[in-house]
Each structure stands twice: as C-alpha cells, then as structure tokens.
Amino acid sequence: MKILKSFIITFLSLGTLTSSAQKTNLQTFTLDKPYTVEKIQAPKGKKVKNVILMIGDGMSLMHIQAAWTVNRGRLWLENAQAVGLSKTPATNRLITDSGSGGTSLASGYKTSYHAVGVDPTGKPLKSLIDYAKEAGKSAGVAVTCRLWDATPCDFLSHNIDRDKEQELLAEMMNSQVDFVFGGGAKFFNKRDDGRDLFKELQKKGYHVSRTFEDLLNNVKSGKVYCVPFDVDTPLPDERGDLLARASLKGIELLNQNKNGFFMMIEGSQLDDYGHFNQLDLLMKETLDFDRTIGKVMQWAARDGETLVVVTADHETGGLTVHGGDLATGTVKANFSSKGHTGTMVPVYAFGPGAENFTGFMDNTDIFWKIKKLLKL
Numbered sequence: 001m002k003i004l005k006s007f008i009i010t011f012l013s014l015g016t017l018t019s020s021a022q023k024t025n026l027q028t029f030t031l032d033k034p035y036t037v038e039k040i041q042a043p044k045g046k047k048v049k050n051v052i053l054m055i056g057d058g059m060s061l062m063h064i065q066a067a068w069t070v071n072r073g074r075l076w077l078e079n080a081q082a083v084g085l086s087k088t089p090a091t092n093r094l095i096t097d098s099g100s101g102g103t104s105l106a107s108g109y110k111t112s113y114h115a116v117g118v119d120p121t122g123k124p125l126k127s128l129i130d131y132a133k134e135a136g137k138s139a140g141v142a143v144t145c146r147l148w149d150a151t152p153c154d155f156l157s158h159n160i161d162r163d164k165e166q167e168l169l170a171e172m173m174n175s176q177v178d179f180v181f182g183g184g185a186k187f188f189n190k191r192d193d194g195r196d197l198f199k200e201l202q203k204k205g206y207h208v209s210r211t212f213e214d215l216l217n218n219v220k221s222g223k224v225y226c227v228p229f230d231v232d233t234p235l236p237d238e239r240g241d242l243l244a245r246a247s248l249k250g251i252e253l254l255n256q257n258k259n260g261f262f263m264m265i266e267g268s269q270l271d272d273y274g275h276f277n278q279l280d281l282l283m284k285e286t287l288d289f290d291r292t293i294g295k296v297m298q299w300a301a302r303d304g305e306t307l308v309v310v311t312a313d314h315e316t317g318g319l320t321v322h323g324g325d326l327a328t329g330t331v332k333a334n335f336s337s338k339g340h341t342g343t344m345v346p347v348y349a350f351g352p353g354a355e356n357f358t359g360f361m362d363n364t365d366i367f368w369k370i371k372k373l374l375k376l
C-alpha cells in the first residue's frame, strides 16, 4: 500500500511536471499556404566539379521537423540522398557559436569560441574559398545577414574576436572571392578609419551593386559584391525569395569558370529568431531556406557535377516540438534557451559524392571531405 501510494504520488507529480513543461512558453504556428515540393532525380555521374555548402545557422532536426510539419509533411530537403550527424564543440567550450563552428566547416580545424577564420592562437586559417581560388576555381558567398556576421567571415576574414565588426570587413578585402551577396553596407562606407571599402573593391575590379536589381540586370560576368542593405536583409515576408534568387545569380556567374566553383549559402537568420524565441519568424526563415535548397538542388540536378551539402553550425534556442497537426500545418513548440544548445546537427548531401556524408562526423570532417572531392 505504501509502495502503491508513493507510486501514485510520483506518477501524479510527473504528470504535473510534464504538462507544465509543455505549457511553458508554448507557441503555435500554422502555415496558411503550403508550397509544392517535387521529387528531384539525383544525377548518375560521379564527377564532383562544384560544391555548394548550405548552412542553416542554428538549424537542428527539431527545426526541420517543425518546418516539415507546417508544410504538410514535405520539404525539398528530403531529396537529399545521404544524412549524417555533425559534432560541433569548440576547443574550449562544449557548446559552440557561429564563429568557431563555422570556422571548422570553412577551414577544417577546431578553434576557440568566438574565433573567426583563425586557430585558437589567432593564426589565420585558409578557407574553402581560398583553396578553391588557388585551384583555379571560382568562389562565392550568399547570406541574409550583415557581412560582418560570423558565418560569412569564417570563409572570408580572420579575427580571434567575432565582434570586431569593422576590422572583419577590412580583412575581407584580402579575400580573392568572386561573388558576395549580403547585408551590412553601413560598415563598408561609414567607418571609423575613414576607408570606403566599396571604392576599394571597385579599384580591385569588382562591380559593386547597391541594389539586387542592379546585380540581376547589369552584371553578366566578372567579380561582384552585392550589398543592398545597411544591416541584415528584410524579414522573410518582405524579401520574398531573395536568397534563392541571389544564390542562383551567384551560381550563374561562378559557373562560367570551366574549372568549377565552390559556394557557401547561408540561411542566416534562423539563428536570430532562435535567440529571440520567435517561432513564427523562425519557421518562415526555415521554410525560406528549404525553398532555396530546392532551387539549388534543381540546378545541381540539371548540372550533374555539383554536390550540395546542407548542414548547421550549432543549434539555437533549444527548440522542441510538443505537438501539432500535419493536416492543418500547425506546430506547437517551445524554446528552452535564448542561446545555443549542444545537440549534434544534421548533415544532408545531394549529388555526386553524397555517400561520403553519412554516419557520425566532426564538423571539421565536412571541410576535409569537400576539399578531397574537389581535389583542392
């Protein structure tokens, strides 16, 4: 009787705990208009001429589960032929950030928290952009954040401190990158050191586009920086399919090189809405990233020699799905953190070489696999 009584008390208190945990900050999001997803036939060939690395900043399996649920059980991402898991710790912290985590993806080495394109001692590391250029390929970056943010800087700049915003952009001028799309215009030409980085880029032979329309209509070849926004790109509802269009424009330009190209595309602001614990905007960013993945995979399938790798640098927000309805496209979820959390993140691959991205891997392995497949 005593045992039964304590069992009942335990059972009751567990029940209370579970339901109160679920009710804490529980948010609901419904996607009114789901989008169509098509099956993409993967190319048959083995040759890897180009690699497109797509990073969902802060995107875990829960983000994908939630997005999949609200889009009625389908995502473009599901066209991936291979799925693996990436372990993300920094050298000095279990839970990493976009500086350290992104540097491992960009340069193949573990580094310290908040470091960008450097090892823990501050020594600059070469990124896939640098290796691609040295091999005679073209290289580019398209992001929805400010260009001084950690992920683009992991590939284009070097600093032990990701918060050195203006220094990071000045250092970026030394990259041989061919195509850059992102926000952050204000620290190109309103700088404490008085430099005008747009003018410097023009002197180096870059076309500088201050609107997306200029990039789209006036740039047919050559090197380009397109920086249409002072800080980040507008909200997903306002900017529409800008990331997909900018990515495809970048691919069109980079693909003119007969030696092939490397490109990094980031769904940057998933991370922001994870930090802000805003489920609605987080879902819109995740779905925008998925539609961009679809456009990129469709291009890669037509090309036949392009590998697409999709992953994340870390998880943000501790997002947990507690319920929902596939028929109505509704998800109920909450956040357990305003920061990053320590789950492994998924890796997806599509196209020739995709089979290399299964099983457990370190985030650094993703770099080494890409480097090997592109013969850099």
Ligand SMILES: [Zn+2]
Pocket: 058, 098, 271, 272, 275, 316, 340
């Ligand atoms: Zn973050």
